[in-house]
Amino acid sequence: MMLLNLKTFNILYALKLLHPVCVFPNPQGGHTGHLLIMHGHRTDTQRNQTCNWLLTSKTNNRILYHAYDIDVICPDGVSIHDGPTEAAQQKVNNACRDPTNSVFSQSIDTSSGTNLLLKFMSDGGTSSGKGFSLFVISAPSSDCTENTKILAATKKEKVLTSPMFPDKYQKSKTCNWMIMPESKGSLVKLDFKFVDIDYDSSKKTCHDKVEINYGNTTKDVCGSDITKPVKTFTSEAGSNMTLTFITDSIQEENGFVMVYMEVDGMMEPSFMQKYFMIIIIVVVIVAVIIIAVVIVAVVCCCKRKKKSSKNDDVYNPEEVKLSETPTD
Numbered sequence: 001m002m003l004l005n006l007k008t009f010n011i012l013y014a015l016k017l018l019h020p021v022c023v024f025p026n027p028q029g030g031h032t033g034h035l036l037i038m039h040g041h042r043t044d045t046q047r048n049q050t051c052n053w054l055l056t057s058k059t060n061n062r063i064l065y066h067a068y069d070i071d072v073i074c075p076d077g078v079s080i081h082d083g084p085t086e087a088a089q090q091k092v093n094n095a096c097r098d099p100t101n102s103v104f105s106q107s108i109d110t111s112s113g114t115n116l117l118l119k120f121m122s123d124g125g126t127s128s129g130k131g132f133s134l135f136v137i138s139a140p141s142s143d144c145t146e147n148t149k150i151l152a153a154t155k156k157e158k159v160l161t162s163p164m165f166p167d168k169y170q171k172s173k174t175c176n177w178m179i180m181p182e183s184k185g186s187l188v189k190l191d192f193k194f195v196d197i198d199y200d201s202s203k204k205t206c207h208d209k210v211e212i213n214y215g216n217t218t219k220d221v222c223g224s225d226i227t228k229p230v231k232t233f234t235s236e237a238g239s240n241m242t243l244t245f246i247t248d249s250i251q252e253e254n255g256f257v258m259v260y261m262e263v264d265g266m267m268e269p270s271f272m273q274k275y276f277m278i279i280i281i282v283v284v285i286v287a288v289i290i291i292a293v294v295i296v297a298v299v300c301c302c303k304r305k306k307k308s309s310k311n312d313d314v315y316n317p318e319e320v321k322l323s324e325t326p327t328d
């Protein structure tokens with residue numbers, strides 16, 4: 001059996017992963033999640049094998065995927081079909097590289113339905129490639145309105161995406177959202193799971209962006225780095241979080257997927273709170289040492305007093321005289 005190692009498996013809620021042919025290490029937490037990052041590779045003994053995985057969106061949403069860091073040496077190869085079987089259209093056709101070419105990535109793409117079939121094949125030879133990685137995410141598209149839409153953050157994660165997700169967002173759009181914690185005193189936490197927003201890599205500026213405002217803080221989110229998709233922000237006490245997605249008239253990308261939830265409104269811990277336990281322990285140790293010293297001192301004192309009074313009682317000048325007599 002060819003093994004596909006799942007090194008990272010982030011569980012959220014929308015994907016189902018079936019493995020009708022291959023056995024692979026049981027992914028922790030089961031087969032449901034809306035974000036999956038899998039890293040597949042073969043070993044030298046896994047020859048002439050085919051491994052299929054069916055990726056299914058459980059909530060009837062289409063799937064966005066990105067095969068990257070493909071280091072599979074031909075004729076081994078990775079294929080992706082746009083459906084549940086090999087009869088479905090092949091979106092990625094035996095992706096592999098010659099040893100002289102470098103590691104490569106495919107562009108981001110989407111399924112047309114709720115299924116994708118991932119196929120990994122090995123030839124009769126040994127392997128010299130490191131394998132491949134696949135990023136998969138699925139979430140319902142959010143509405144975009146210029147009038148601020150108010151969203152309530154609860155303890156349970158909710159999803160917000162760019163309009164049209166998993167398709168590309170449109171040009172010249174402005175979408176406004178305000179996220180308020182459901183409970184008074186709680187904070188709002190944002191966690192970006194996927195970001196693909198047009199930016200100028202040389203000038204490091206955003207062409208399109210999600211602008212996040214809370215308290216006096218403004219942060220812009222744009223760019224594209226599938227391998228490090230997670231960016232988190234937490235609002236400040238007493239401030240609402242507002243988000244504006246602004247796109248210009250030029251380039252559209254696949255947008256973003258973000259989850260938001262309310263978290264307990266803990267203030268920044270003070271020095272005392274941060275080191276409370278250490279301070280307590282130090283105080284206890286010092287107290288114990290002081291008490292011990294006092295006890296020892298008292299006991300010694302008593303003993304010495306007793307001893308000296310005992311000596312007084314048994315004082316015998318004869319004895320002393322004896323011991324003092326030179327022995328010659």
Ligand SMILES: *[C@@H]1O[C@H](CO)[C@@H](O)[C@H](O)[C@H]1NC(C)=O
Pocket residue numbers: 047048123124
């Ligand atoms: C793999 O398949 C090739 C071609 O069918 C065959 O020549 C070779 O012996 C096979 N190798 C193994 C290890 O099964």
Ligand SMILES: *[C@@H]1O[C@H](CO)[C@@H](O)[C@H](O)[C@H]1NC(C)=O
Pocket residue numbers: 215216
């Ligand atoms: C935010 O800005 C206002 C006005 O500049 C200032 O009075 C206030 O202290 C600032 N709040 C924080 C939390 O920095």
Ligand SMILES: *[C@@H]1O[C@H](CO)[C@@H](O)[C@H](O)[C@H]1NC(C)=O
Pocket residue numbers: 180238239240
């Ligand atoms: C947060 O939004 C609510 C509803 O619009 C508003 O009543 C409240 O004053 C806002 N709080 C802040 C700090 O802006």
